[in-house]
Amino acid sequence: MVRKIKNQINDIRQQGALTDCLELLDLSVDLVSDSIAAIDKRSRLEHANAQSWLSGVLTNHVTCLDSVSTKNGTVLDELITRAKVALAMLASVTTQNEDVFRTVLGKMPSWVSSRDRKLMESSGKDIKANAVVAQDGTGDYQTLAEAVAAAPDKSKTRYVIYVKMGIYKENVEVTSRKMNLMIVGDGMNATIITGSLNYVDGTTTFRSATLAAVGQGFILQDICIQNTAGPEKHQAVALRVGGDMSVINRCRIDAYQDTLYAHSQRQFYRDSYVSGTIDFIFGNAAVVFQKCQLIARKPSKNQKNMVTAQGRTDPNQATGTSIQFCDIIASPDLEPVVKEFKTYLGRPWKEYSRTVVMQSYLGGLIDPAGWAEWSGEFALKTLYYGEYMNNGPGAGTSKRVKWPGYHVITDPAEAMPFTVAELIQGGSWLSSTGVAYVDGLND
Incomplete structure (x- = not known):
């Protein structure tokens, strides 16, 4: 049809x-x-x-x-x-017994195997990769797209692609057949995948991503993904993720409007850097960000920055955005003119939009209202926006919006559903790694 x-x-x-x-x-x-x-x-x-x-x-x-x-x-x-x-x-x-989700604090998600844990502790050059990408011809492939295409379909074991330092101008798609794929680089400032597809020039928002990953068990580490289209090109995605049980670790994701499309399924981001302007973290995944820097950039004239635009459309969807132990701050280009542009924690893209910011540092760029409308009264009664134990000059809640769906959370029990353990069913976690994942409220 x-x-x-x-x-x-x-x-x-x-x-x-x-x-x-x-x-x-x-x-x-x-x-x-x-x-x-x-x-x-x-x-x-x-x-x-x-x-x-x-x-x-x-x-x-x-x-x-x-x-x-x-x-x-x-x-x-x-x-x-x-x-x-x-x-x-x-x-x-479904039974209401949630004990099965309660696990030991300070470990990595159950979908990350023991070999994966060792890989995530290592740098790219120290990893025994299945394939190597290098622009100078010293690897197996010269583009990441070629290496991904050659990876086995529906692999039941981890397949690792190591991308050497360099700037790779290409658009890459990890399809649903590319399961358990790990892409690792030489660092978020050393290995850069860059593209510029955008809505204004005729590409759909969905297809504009420089890197799109929908394969289950996807891991991205020590890489920068960017879309350089610029604010005048409107929607221009750097990274789109829709693979269940995906992990983004020590990555940099840069663009302007719609930088990170956390489209769907369960996702976890750690020690990463996401920058943008309008709705720069959007989608309808069940996603947790921990120890990340979320950076608002200088937008175009008359624009406002929106950190999130969560897209939950039904109250029974097990989705939402959780920002925990993160810093929400201004970029160097926004900082000198921060008073000229309003920045909000988010706005409701869809009727049951759900976002919680907790235990995070909020810089002075955050408008006292905290959150913005999408269009008039739309979703203000059905959304769930919450803030819990945040700090910093932008964390005060006395002048926050008075919407029915906005909550200043004071009870830890109300914050628990937005932890790794409950929002993405983190399962058993690894304690003795260089990356300290937390599945509850205690760092």
């Missing part, structure tokens, strides 16, 4: 949107199949997996509908309704 519609459309951007839809619908077929298998196992943990995957199915459908013209949306509306019904049914039968 989608292919038939695509062949009848001459608009380049609409054709691109339908290409996105084809990919998203294919991903949804696999997620539905995995969800059915998980539900049949009748365990609390497998039900949590199913809820995560079905949340991803709904996100895929909504992403598709957002991209295509309304007249082509009838079938998608039906798919969205079915996904919402499935999520509601699953929520109604």
